[in-house]
Amino acid sequence: MAITESPAAAVKTPAPAAEPTPMVTIRGVSKAYGPNVVLRDIDLTVNKSEVVCLIGPSGSGKSTLLRCINFLEVYDRGEIRIEGQLVGYSDTTPRRRLSNAELRGLRRNVGMVFQQFNLWPHMTALENVAEALVQVRGMDKGAAADRARQMLARVGLADKADSYPSRLSGGQQQRVAIARVIAMEPHLMLFDEPTSALDPELVGEVLQVMRDLAADGMTMVVVTHEMGFAANVADRVAFLDRGRIAAFGPPREVFHESPDPRLTQFLQTYHERNSF
Amino acid sequence: MDTNLLVQYGPALLRGFGVTILCWAAGCAIGMALGFVIMLLRQIEVKPLRWLLRAYIEVIRGTPFLIQLFLLYSGGPAIGLRLEATTAGILGLGIYGSAYFAEIFRAGFQAVPKGQVEAAHSLGMPYGGILRRVILPAMLVSTVPALVNMMAILTKETVVLSIITVPELMYEMQTMAAETFASFETILGMALFYWLLVEAVSRLGRRVEARVTRFLSHPSNARA
Numbered sequence: 001m002a003i004t005e006s007p008a009a010a011v012k013t014p015a016p017a018a019e020p021t022p023m024v025t026i027r028g029v030s031k032a033y034g035p036n037v038v039l040r041d042i043d044l045t046v047n048k049s050e051v052v053c054l055i056g057p058s059g060s061g062k063s064t065l066l067r068c069i070n071f072l073e074v075y076d077r078g079e080i081r082i083e084g085q086l087v088g089y090s091d092t093t094p095r096r097r098l099s100n101a102e103l104r105g106l107r108r109n110v111g112m113v114f115q116q117f118n119l120w121p122h123m124t125a126l127e128n129v130a131e132a133l134v135q136v137r138g139m140d141k142g143a144a145a146d147r148a149r150q151m152l153a154r155v156g157l158a159d160k161a162d163s164y165p166s167r168l169s170g171g172q173q174q175r176v177a178i179a180r181v182i183a184m185e186p187h188l189m190l191f192d193e194p195t196s197a198l199d200p201e202l203v204g205e206v207l208q209v210m211r212d213l214a215a216d217g218m219t220m221v222v223v224t225h226e227m228g229f230a231a232n233v234a235d236r237v238a239f240l241d242r243g244r245i246a247a248f249g250p251p252r253e254v255f256h257e258s259p260d261p262r263l264t265q266f267l268q269t270y271h272e273r274n275s276f
Numbered sequence: 277m278d279t280n281l282l283v284q285y286g287p288a289l290l291r292g293f294g295v296t297i298l299c300w301a302a303g304c305a306i307g308m309a310l311g312f313v314i315m316l317l318r319q320i321e322v323k324p325l326r327w328l329l330r331a332y333i334e335v336i337r338g339t340p341f342l343i344q345l346f347l348l349y350s351g352g353p354a355i356g357l358r359l360e361a362t363t364a365g366i367l368g369l370g371i372y373g374s375a376y377f378a379e380i381f382r383a384g385f386q387a388v389p390k391g392q393v394e395a396a397h398s399l400g401m402p403y404g405g406i407l408r409r410v411i412l413p414a415m416l417v418s419t420v421p422a423l424v425n426m427m428a429i430l431t432k433e434t435v436v437l438s439i440i441t442v443p444e445l446m447y448e449m450q451t452m453a454a455e456t457f458a459s460f461e462t463i464l465g466m467a468l469f470y471w472l473l474v475e476a477v478s479r480l481g482r483r484v485e486a487r488v489t490r491f492l493s494h495p496s497n498a499r500a
Binding site for chain 2: 070072100101103104105106107108110111112114116118119120121122131132135136164166177180181184
C-alpha cells in the first residue's frame with residue numbers, strides 16, 4: 001500500500017505506520033556555562049504533529065534544551081534542525097553564529113510560551129496578539145485586530161480583548177500569550193513550564209487550551225511538571241537528568257517501565273508531593 | 277518691591293523668562309536626544325567606542341557645569357567653534373544633561389524585563405520594532421521619575437548661563453539689581469521664582485508619570 005504523508009489528524013494513532021516527518025532533529029547537542037555542563041550530547045527527534053514532554057528535576061537542562069530549539073539559548077556543539085534548517089548557525093563549515101536579525105525567518109515559524117507569560121504590559125490583550133501580525137506578517141492594523149480577536153476567542157478570552165495584562169489572572173494572561181503565538185500560525189510550539197507560575201486552580205484552563213492545540217495536530221515540545229498532562233497528552237516523554245536524556249519513549253513506558261533509578265526517584269518525589 | 281521697578285524692568289524680565297524657558301527646553305531636548313543615542317551606542321560591543329563613551333560621561337559628570345560652559349564658549353574659538361552666547365548656552369546645557377540622561381536611560385534599558393524582549397524575539401520581530409514597541413514603552417515607565425528630576429535640576433542650572441551673558445532671567449535680574457541696588461529683594465524673588473518653576477516641572481512630571489503607568493493599575497471593575 002502506498003502511504004502518502006498523513007494529514008494532521010485530530011485523532012492520533014499511537015504507532016503510525018506512515019513514515020513520520022521530522023519537525024525537530026537534535027543531534028549531539030552540548031552546552032556548558034564555563035565548567036558547568038548543562039547539556040551533554042543530546043539526541044532527540046520530534047515529528048510533525050507530535051507532542052513531546054520534557055520532564056526532569058530542576059537543573060536537569062530541560063528548559064535550556066527547549067530554549068536552544070529557537071536559539072534563545074546558544075548551544076555549543078552538535079546541531080538542531082527545524083524542518084531541515086539549521087538553528088542558530090550558518091549551514092557552512094566552519095559555521096558562523098547567526099544574529100537575531102538572521103534568526104527572524106526561523107523564529108516566525110516557531111512559537112514560544114513562557115513560564116512568566118511575558119506579555120507586554122502596556123498593550124491590551126488584543127494589542128499583544130496583533131503586534132507581531134503587523135510587524136512580522138505585515139498585516140494592516142485592521143486585519144491584524146480582526147485576527148487577534150479570533151485568536152482570543154479561540155482561547156476563550158473574546159471578552160478580555162481590551163483588558164491590560166495587569167487586569168487578567170495568570171491563567172488568562174497565559175492564554176493571551178498562547179493566542180499571541182498561534183496567531184502567527186507556527187509550525188512548532190515550545191512551552192517552557194507554561195503552568196508553573198499559576199495558582200493551582202488556574203492550571204486546568206491553560207492545559208485545556210494546550211490539549212485542544214494538540215488535538216488540532218500542533219507539533220509541541222513542552223517542558224512541564226504536570227505529569228498528568230505528560231501521561232495523557234504526550235506522544236513521547238523525555239526524562240532529563242543532569243544534562244542527559246535518561247529515558248525516552250511513550251508515556252506508558254517512561255512512567256511505568258523505565259529501569260532508570262533516578263527517574264523512579266523523581267516520580268516518587270512527585271507522587272509524594274501530590275498525595276495528601 | 278518697588279512697583280516702578282516692575283514697570284521699568286518688567287519687559288526685560290519677561291524676555292529673560294522667555295530665554296530661560298527656551299534654553300531649558302532646548303537644552304533638555306538636546307540632552308535627552310544625545311543621552312539616548314549614547315545609551316544605544318553603549319550597547320555596541322566595540323571596546324574603544326565603549327571607553328570613549330564611558331570617558332565622555334565620566335568627564336561631563338565629574339566637572340562643574342560652569343567650567344564646561346566656559347570651555348565651550350571661550351575655548352571654542354581656539355578650535356574654530358565660534359558660538360553665539362545663547363547657542364553656546366543651549367548646547368552646553370544639552371551636553372551637560374546628556375551624560376546624566378544617558379545614565380538614566382541605561383538604567384531604564386537594563387530594567388526592561390528580559391522576558392518581554394525574548395518574547396518579541398521569539399515571534400521574529402525586527403529589532404527596530406522591538407525597540408520602539410517593547411523596550412521604549414517599558415523604559416518610559418521606569419525612567420519618568422528620574423527624567424523629571426533631571427529636568428528640574430536643569431531649570432536651576434540655566435542661571436549659570438548668565439555668566440556667559442546669555443540674556444536669560446538671572447542675567448536680566450542682575451542687570452536690574454546692578455542699576456537699582458535693589459539686590460536683596462531681587463535675589464529673594466529669584467529664589468522663589470525658580471522654586472516655583474521646579475515645582476511646576478515636578479507637577480507636570482507627576483501627571484506624565486500617572487499617564488504612562490495607567491495600564492499598571494488594577495481597579496477591579498473599571499472600563500478597560
